[in-house]
Amino acid sequence: ETGIDAWLRYAPYPGAEKHAAALPHKIYALNATKSSPVYTAGTELALGLKSIFGLAAAVEYQQTLDYSSSSEGGCLGRKSHLVVGTLDAFDAAEHKVKVPELIEDGYFLDITPKRTLILAKNERGALYGAFEYLNRLAQGNVKSASFASNPDAAVRWVNQWDNMASGGTHGSIERGYGGVSMFFWNGVVREDLDRVHQYARILASVGINGIILNNVNANATLFDDINLRGLQRIGDIFRPYGIRIGLSVRFDAPQSYGGLSTFDPIDASVIKWWHDITDKIYHMIPDFVGYLSKASSEGQPGPLTYNRTLADGANLFARTLKPYGGTMMFRAFVYDHRSLNQTLDWKADRANAAVNFFEGLDSKFDDNVVIQIKYGPIDFQVREPVSPLFAHLRETPAAVELQVSQEYLGQQMHVVYMAPMWKELLDFDLRIDSKPSQLRDVVSGKRWGRHQGGYAAVVNAGLNSTWLGSHLSLSNLYAYGKLAWDPSHTSEDLIDAWTRLTFSHDRAVVDTVRTISMQSWPAYEDYSGNLGVQTLADILNGHYGPNPGSQDGNPWGQWTRADGDSIGMDRTVSNGTGFAGQYPPEVAAMYEKVETTPDNLLLWFHHVPYTQRLKSGLTVIQHFYDAHYRGAAVAQTFVTAWEKLKGKVDATQYDETLSRLVYQAGHSLVWRDSVSNFYFNKSSIADTRGRVGNYKYRVEAEDMQLSGYVKYQVKPFESASKGWAIV
Numbered sequence: 163e164t165g166i167d168a169w170l171r172y173a174p175y176p177g178a179e180k181h182a183a184a185l186p187h188k189i190y191a192l193n194a195t196k197s198s199p200v201y202t203a204g205t206e207l208a209l210g211l212k213s214i215f216g217l218a219a220a221v222e223y224q225q226t227l228d229y230s231s232s233s234e235g236g237c238l239g240r241k242s243h244l245v246v247g248t249l250d251a252f253d254a255a256e257h258k259v260k261v262p263e264l265i266e267d268g269y270f271l272d273i274t275p276k277r278t279l280i281l282a283k284n285e286r287g288a289l290y291g292a293f294e295y296l297n298r299l300a301q302g303n304v305k306s307a308s309f310a311s312n313p314d315a316a317v318r319w320v321n322q323w324d325n326m327a328s329g330g331t332h333g334s335i336e337r338g339y340g341g342v343s344m345f346f347w348n349g350v351v352r353e354d355l356d357r358v359h360q361y362a363r364i365l366a367s368v369g370i371n372g373i374i375l376n377n378v379n380a381n382a383t384l385f386d387d388i389n390l391r392g393l394q395r396i397g398d399i400f401r402p403y404g405i406r407i408g409l410s411v412r413f414d415a416p417q418s419y420g421g422l423s424t425f426d427p428i429d430a431s432v433i434k435w436w437h438d439i440t441d442k443i444y445h446m447i448p449d450f451v452g453y454l455s456k457a458s459s460e461g462q463p464g465p466l467t468y469n470r471t472l473a474d475g476a477n478l479f480a481r482t483l484k485p486y487g488g489t490m491m492f493r494a495f496v497y498d499h500r501s502l503n504q505t506l507d508w509k510a511d512r513a514n515a516a517v518n519f520f521e522g523l524d525s526k527f528d529d530n531v532v533i534q535i536k537y538g539p540i541d542f543q544v545r546e547p548v549s550p551l552f553a554h555l556r557e558t559p560a561a562v563e564l565q566v567s568q569e570y571l572g573q574q575m576h577v578v579y580m581a582p583m584w585k586e587l588l589d590f591d592l593r594i595d596s597k598p599s600q601l602r603d604v605v606s607g608k609r610w611g612r613h614q615g616g617y618a619a620v621v622n623a624g625l626n627s628t629w630l631g632s633h634l635s636l637s638n639l640y641a642y643g644k645l646a647w648d649p650s651h652t653s654e655d656l657i658d659a660w661t662r663l664t665f666s667h668d669r670a671v672v673d674t675v676r677t678i679s680m681q682s683w684p685a686y687e688d689y690s691g692n693l694g695v696q697t698l699a700d701i702l703n704g705h706y707g708p709n710p711g712s713q714d715g716n717p718w719g720q721w722t723r724a725d726g727d728s729i730g731m732d733r734t735v736s737n738g739t740g741f742a743g744q745y746p747p748e749v750a751a752m753y754e755k756v757e758t759t760p761d762n763l764l765l766w767f768h769h770v771p772y773t774q775r776l777k778s779g780l781t782v783i784q785h786f787y788d789a790h791y792r793g794a795a796v797a798q799t800f801v802t803a804w805e806k807l808k809g810k811v812d813a814t815q816y817d818e819t820l821s822r823l824v825y826q827a828g829h830s831l832v833w834r835d836s837v838s839n840f841y842f843n844k845s846s847i848a849d850t851r852g853r854v855g856n857y858k859y860r861v862e863a864e865d866m867q868l869s870g871y872v873k874y875q876v877k878p879f880e881s882a883s884k885g886w887a888i889v
């Protein structure tokens with residue numbers, strides 16, 4: 163198997179025959195219009211029943227439920243049947259069905275051996291109910307049940323960072339590791355959009371309701387007529403799956419693309435220009451979800467160019483979208499990397515930027531603006547505190563931006579199951595006004611008594627048959643959708659369900675994938691950069707592989723502030739950059755002091771000697787050494803654990819996964835040695851356990867008899883054992 167069916171393989175269930183009597187033999191889908199999600203639900207249910215249980219259930223598409231028209235001649239249920247539809251099409255009172263309270267997108271599932279009902283307030287909800295029902299069946303759960311499920315958050319989007327490309331090439335995907343774009347080719351929307359159908363199906367199955375199609379570093383040629391027509395075709399594909407499409411916008415488009423003399427957000431001609439474009443889009447794509455904007459960040463144009471506020475920038479778009487019910491997602495990833503090139507200026511802290519830029523604007527945003535905030539104040543690092551900006555927006559809805567694409571987390575070459583990390587972030591209590599304020603309730607709006615805002619994840623699926631670049635990485639997409647719907651799912655339950663659906667019901671397979679997955683984030687953090695020092699990945703080239711030295715003194719401001727005797731970024735109010743003071747008082751007080759800062763964020767908030775004792779009793783430098791060795795040792799066990807599954811999972815998936823895990827095992831050693839040697843070299847403090855720099859059993863390639871190879875000295879030195887490599 164190539165992985166293309168993801169978790170929707172609907173593999174035959176062992177012993178399926180004995181369940182057949184209690185499963186629906188007939189499906190009533192209460193919408194006969196092919197582009198409707200309820201129609202899709204009918205088709206999907208039939209496919210699932212056939213594939214999992216070998217049951218050929220006929221689907222009858224009707225506008226409202228009418229048993230009499232059915233081929234069984236009004237005989238309600240000599241055989242078991244299923245009804246899927248909205249509460250408008252199914253008269254619950256007439257059928258004496260008591261439906262619990264449902265909100266938009268929520269569903270009611272009532273499963274009995276005779277009759278199964280999948281009812282919802284809107285069409286999208288009915289489709290989600292159908293997928294949930296199939297999710298149960300595919301895991302062998304045919305039990306009766308009756309429950310309602312409502313989404314925790316209204317916004318459950320994915321962001322694709324797809325480029326348009328040019329010169330006869332495929333659109334690449336920024337920070338995408340699963341092949342080229344499924345949407346764009348040679349500067350236009352592709353003719354063949356087959357994969358988009360499949361992607362829509364996968365996304366809908368975990369409750370995603372919106373997708374931004376193009377890179378946040380956006381290209382305005384998307385507004386060309388030919389592309390608008392292409393986008394219309396893409397919208398038509400997503401619509402039957404209840405997913406609305408949207409676009410990233412380039413702030414200076416009125417000038418750089420439209421030929422105006424300005425892109426000032428309060429200029430009348432600019433406002434008109436955006437209104438015209440938006441009207442045109444809605445004329446073609448009536449359910450267009452809205453725009454996403456990366457403005458005044460990393461060289462992108464924005465309102466700050468004209469000394470306008472970020473609210474002026476966001477509202478410009480919000481007002482064009484408002485008449486159509488569209489949403490303006492405005493990213494909080496705003497900072498000026500050029501002003502951060504002062505390594506000695508202790509105040510120049512990129513972590514401070516978002517709160518500084520948004521200060522005082524909370525009441526200034528229109529009501530269809532959502533601020534999309536990366537989970538941490540820097541940039542998708544392996545460990546970051548929750549962004550304090552979440553505590554500064556009370557009137558404006560927020561969405562947390564997560565990254566399924568593992569940009570700093572091994573780029574799909576390393577298995578890193580991120581649900582545990584996301585759960586920790588979502589459960590974090592910001593203590594706003596000294597009241598419980600878990601991040602999950604802030605983004606869902608619950609903390610403020612509203613149902614607005616939610617989740618966005620940078621996914622970057624591509625044309626590779628595994629979608630993301632490796633089989634195991636898809637568990638992150640599954641977990642993302644499920645958590646955005648209900649953040650109380652446990653990481654373990656999610657990975658178990660995903661494994662059964664993706665690989666097998668076999669106990670050994672489920673246990674092994676859970677063990678590897680649950681250990682993977684802690685292991686990656688251990689060997690790549692711990693104690694809150696961030697991922698010590700090469701910050702200047704590709705964000706992959708170890709290069710701790712590259713973290714300091716660069717214009718992107720992701721510093722460790724390491725020197726000969728101390729390390730860490732002092733972000734206290736009393737002595738450092740003041741970042742800790744951006745949190746509500748209880749949290750600020752915790753991070754202000756070394757004693758109350760959790761070890762795993764110590765170096766994020768404090769600059770301490772390498773000999774500083776942690777709560778564990780170890781010194782910082784010894785913790786570094788131990789953690790790097792521990793993490794790399796855990797990565798070695800992934801290979802042997804997986805090897806035991808030979809013959810228990812599909813051979814292609816087995817081989818491809820094994821080769822990634824072997825690579826990871828090796829690369830974790832590279833990480834371990836690079837980082838350990840780098841800090842040994844800086845601090846001159848030996849590893850008390852005698853490992854660092856002492857590779858007794860290692861044969862150095864440069865010491866061998868070389869035939870056809872020459873040795874060369876590597877820069878940075880820590881990238882190769884003893885600084886030497888051969889080529």
Ligand code: BDP
Nearest residue numbers: 336337378379456495541542
């Ligand atoms: C960084 C990525 C860069 C993105 C940027 C963003 O390296 O490619 O453009 O974030 O989120 O992590 O805008």
